[in-house]
Amino acid sequence: MLQAEIKSLLKEDISILIKIPNSGKHYLCDCGEASLLTVKEVQSISAIFISHTHIDHFSNFDGIFRHQIGSGEKVVICGPKNIHQQVEARLKSYTWNLIDENAIAYEIREIVSKDEINIYTLRPPHWNLELINTQNFLFEDEYVNVDFTILDHKIDSIAYLFKEKDTVSFNETGSGFKKGKWISELKTAFENNNGDKEIEIEGTVYKAADLFHLLTRNKGYKLGVIMDHAVDKSNYEKIKAVFGAADLVYIETFYKDSDQEFAGINHHSFASASGNIMNECEVKEAIPIHFSRRYTESDQEEIETAFYKAFRKN
Known part of the structure; x- marks a missing residue:
């Protein structure tokens, strides 16, 4: 069964590690601060899934990369439109004269639409992008298939569903x-x-x-990660189409109900809204994540209480 761990502390930016038991293979969802993420775990990451590239979801990419360089492995990066250019820009901002061309290989999968995924490669030391092909599926390996939907956060924000193979x-x-x-x-x-x-x-x-x-x-376990999204009908229809009856979903719950006005302004979700959509999806278990950094532990407890009241309808 897939296992997920939140690697960010309260007031840190979000990062979630998904592990395949008894395999040593990991996937990472978003690259926010992650005090609980170990070097060994980073070196076991075979694929990175970026929801969007606001700084709180992408700022720690360099730290992740630092511990992967020299592995000689191929690492897949999936993300929204222009993710290939943004990764390229990050890598080209450093000097790599001491790095061998076989030190690592990145394969970047740019999500243009539900059926259009552009595949690029990036290799040291020059990190020049090469478009390889376009395909109509995002990610599959011997353990999982990864489905997704494109949500509105005033930009594309990708929500991912990891489906363990039967x-x-x-x-x-x-x-x-x-x-x-x-x-x-x-x-x-x-x-x-x-x-x-x-x-x-x-x-x-x-x-x-x-x-x-x-x-x-x-049946394989279904684990979802839904990051930043606006509270609106279109987003919810997309969420229900992909995440219905999932076993476990982590869902962005950035604001308290009392701050839902800010949620509307900033295209985020709030406690009871996230709980309600998880209830409508009939997921077996749901966990609220990614709280505003303004909040304290007592605020987090308030969010969780409102979320689970809406999710469980009690």
């Missing part, structure tokens, strides 16, 4: 057969919906479809 488990006690390579063959046939596949077990040949009852599909 797994197929074998009911060993109910089979009556000895273990063998036939189990993996059966799982492959099941995943490919190939019921006519012949599976040999202990000298007898079976049709895969006759053995599918021994398998169970386990």
